[in-house]
Amino acid sequence: MAAAVFFPRGDGRTIAELAEALGIEVRNAPQTGRRITGIASLDEAGPDDLTFFDNVRYADQLETTRAGCVILATRYASKPVPEGCAALVAKRADLAFAQAGRMLYPSALEPVPVSGRQAISEKASIDPSARLEDGVTIEPFAVVGPGVEIGSGTLIAANATIGAGCRIGRDCRIGANVSLSHALLGNRVILHPGVRCGQDGFGYVAGPTGLMKTVQIGRVVIQDDVEIGANTTIDRGANRDTVVGEGTKIDNLVQIGHNVVIGRSCVIVGQVGISGSAVLEDGVMIGGQSGVKGHVTIGRGAQIAAVSTVQGDVPPGARWGGMPAKPVKDWFREMTTLAELARKRRSAGKSDE
Structure with missing residues (x-):
């Protein structure tokens, strides 16, 4: 069975166009004219995809990503990216990525007609x-x-x-x-x-x-x-x-x-x-x-x-x-106190033995 594509790629935007539209800094863009047509996660992105990085838990994926462009959160602006991958820097990488997604996939923003037709059906x-x-x-x-x-x-x-x-x-x-x-x-x-x-x-x-x-x-x-x-x-x-x-x-x-x-x-x-x-x-x-x-x-x-x-x-x-x-603050204090009491109780039980 052929893979279904529900949100086909459009003409996309060049890296330079994306950076300008998002109002963010270009840190490293070896090919600013490269056209980005899709979005994907760090581990699944390809050369035509945009991705983002704002969590150190995914540092290993950043090192090996095949993405054509990655948006880095400002605090990670110095992180190295793979050769050939453009790096853009934004104060909030998640927000910039969301804005880019809206530009690349406008049809995904709202429900579309199930029938694919924009008309008044005779069956309504x-x-x-x-x-x-x-x-x-x-x-x-x-x-x-x-x-x-x-x-x-x-x-x-x-x-x-x-x-x-x-x-x-x-x-x-x-x-x-x-x-x-x-x-x-x-x-x-x-x-x-x-x-x-x-x-x-x-x-x-x-x-x-x-x-x-x-x-x-x-x-x-x-x-x-x-x-x-x-x-x-x-x-x-x-x-x-x-x-x-x-x-x-x-x-x-x-x-x-x-x-x-x-x-x-x-x-x-x-x-x-x-x-x-x-x-x-x-x-x-x-x-x-x-x-x-x-x-x-x-x-x-x-x-x-x-x-x-x-x-x-x-x-x-x-x-x-x-x-x-x-x-x-009160909630966290209570949880900490209860955890400490439970720890002391467990310790006391072991010493009694």
């Missing part, structure tokens, strides 16, 4: 009352309900379901098998395959005959430039809106409960659970597999370590971690 089900601007793509077996409004340049991928009254801005990407209801989306929003957005949240009240379900009558409001990973779920508000702020990025398999308000430019990593009515202010970052209790506020710019549980309010700019989460 679109309610006559839906309003579509010019340039909308709707793929086979997508369903667009009554009163829906969709802006120009937006893709609705195969099998996606857009519920009645939803509004989707311009240049959005709604992935395959997404279900969207009771939601308002801004411009350039990306929902990856399998996102569930706008369903009712988990709300029950104990009554004399068992659990009574409570109504959820709010919406989900997703602002401009938000990206939401595959199979993430966002519940609509119960008595006010669930909000995801401008520029926020959410990983795969995240659960966001009803009435949650997430600020601008937040980062939420995979398998995080955020309970109802929690508030994340602008610039909050939450590591993977963490949980956030309902009705708490995480202040602007705060960072939560992976596998933590947030049970109370977190001050702005703080760095917390642990179960329950606390300031990182």
Whole structure:
């Protein structure tokens, strides 16, 4: 079976063009006119590839890389590279590499039509009352309900379901098998395959005959430039809106409960659970597999370590971690103390023998 190439190489950029576009220093470029057409890891790169180095753990791979060009972090600018490999120096090699990747593979930045066609499929089900601007793509077996409004340049991928009254801005990407209801989306929003957005949240009240379900009558409001990973779920508000702020990025398999308000430019990593009515202010970052209790506020710019549980309010700019989460210094101090106590206990047990 022939190897599949899902992101074919384009014309690329010369080393000189890359350095200029990235605004970084050329330390050693024996062939500035060499054309770079791809990106790869240090150990897999070839003469037409760009790679980067910013971790001493991979020093042996740097010594043997076959890459045509490598971006070195400033602190490793003096590291030797193989003969014939151009070296560029950037304060942040990872950032420069990411920017270069965007230039070399623009088609990899967002979902593309599954069918490969940019048109409205005859096999899509679109309610006559839906309003579509010019340039909308709707793929086979997508369903667009009554009163829906969709802006120009937006893709609705195969099998996606857009519920009645939803509004989707311009240049959005709604992935395959997404279900969207009771939601308002801004411009350039990306929902990856399998996102569930706008369903009712988990709300029950104990009554004399068992659990009574409570109504959820709010919406989900997703602002401009938000990206939401595959199979993430966002519940609509119960008595006010669930909000995801401008520029926020959410990983795969995240659960966001009803009435949650997430600020601008937040980062939420995979398998995080955020309970109802929690508030994340602008610039909050939450590591993977963490949980956030309902009705708490995480202040602007705060960072939560992976596998933590947030049970109370977190001050702005703080760095917390642990179960329950606390300031990182306190958390590390407690872990060190416990480790020391365990060591002493083991030592005492041996001496008793």
